Amino acid sequence: DTEVTQTPKHLVMGMTNKKSLKCEQHMGHRAMYWYKQKAKKPPELMFVYSYEKLSINESVPSRFSPECPNSSLLNLHLHALQPEDSALYLCASSQKGQITGELFFGEGSRLTVL
Amino acid sequence: AQSVTQPDIHITVSEGASLELRCNYSYGATPYLFWYVQSPGQGLQLLLKYFSGDTLVQGIKGFEAEFKRSQSSFNLRKPSVHWSDAAEYFCAVGVIGSGGSNYKLTFGKGTLLTVNP
Secondary structure (H helix, E strand, O other): OOOEEEEOOEEEEOOOOEEEEEEEEOOOOOEEEEEEEOOOOOOEEEEEEEOOEEEEEOOOOOOEEEEEEEOOEEEEEEEOOOHHHOEEEEEEEEOOOOOOOOOEEOOOEEEEEO | OOEEEOOOOEEEEEOOOOEEEOOEEEOOOOOEEEEEEEOOOOOOEEEEEEOOOOOEEEOHHHOEEEEEHHHOEEEEEEOOOOHHHOEEEEEEEEEOOHHHOOOEEEEOOOEEEEEEO
């Protein structure tokens, strides 16, 4: 099993809503990532969790709140978002300790903020 | 700081023709290099990777890439393109933070490949 599963695939929310994106992997990977990708742009790193601890926050606004409940799950909590936050949100994992490893990506959650 | 440059924003080739997508990197140490492919609305799929050793690496779907340290390049090639290869291609460099932790990938801006029948 080499999959990273993201739910929901599509999400539409208003600027006052609170929603969450979920990511799950069962490859035993100990590093998990959130990337944001706008249309026709490359993925941009948001957060990295290593052994369930936040290790990188790329100066992301506080309206995005990550959470790593255990080694298999990664959430991204969304609150008071802006229309410009509409994007494809990609989750990825890699095998910590194998510091040269590739990232395995999910298919993404496409978020639209109205 | 590390960076990845993909000089070509959009390339169009005919089906059956050969393909080369360019990638240049800037990184102080030995880079860990990757090529990913993304179909519209999908996630990223790894095509191939270079860590060390043989500078010509083989990947999935008939792709290969050659690492040239002297040119700071990692170009992707395919001898005969299929219509299903139409997609966005991203070159990426793996970077290790201070203390050997905080590994992350930094992506180039991507090259959109169109395949004509």
